[in-house]
Amino acid sequence: MFSPVQAIVRVRLAPRAQWRAFEQWLRAVPAVQHAVLVTGDVDYELRLNCRSFAHLGDVLTRMRAYRGAEVVSTAVILHEVAGLCQRTQAQPGDEVTLPRVRTM
Numbered sequence: 001m002f003s004p005v006q007a008i009v010r011v012r013l014a015p016r017a018q019w020r021a022f023e024q025w026l027r028a029v030p031a032v033q034h035a036v037l038v039t040g041d042v043d044y045e046l047r048l049n050c051r052s053f054a055h056l057g058d059v060l061t062r063m064r065a066y067r068g069a070e071v072v073s074t075a076v077i078l079h080e081v082a083g084l085c086q087r088t089q090a091q092p093g094d095e096v097t098l099p100r101v102r103t104m
Contacts, residue, residue: 007077009048009074009075011045012069017068026044029063031050031056032046033047
């Protein structure tokens, strides 16, 4: 069941921050429903499910207080594209075919 307020939060860790400790801490935050380590200008993208905007504010305040983590951006989810999460196998036309390169 989805909560009334969902958000994507992008977090950057300080260079010397302990990522294992941060991930353990995330597991203790009930609003965090999904977390991925990514490449690019941030380290983690999190999906939050919150009861209200006030609850979202509380969760963000708690995240900002975590030493060594910086909340870079927060985006409230307005709409989820239906039918994408149910995919279990490749659909015709989804695959990319590349020509084989001969090696010597």
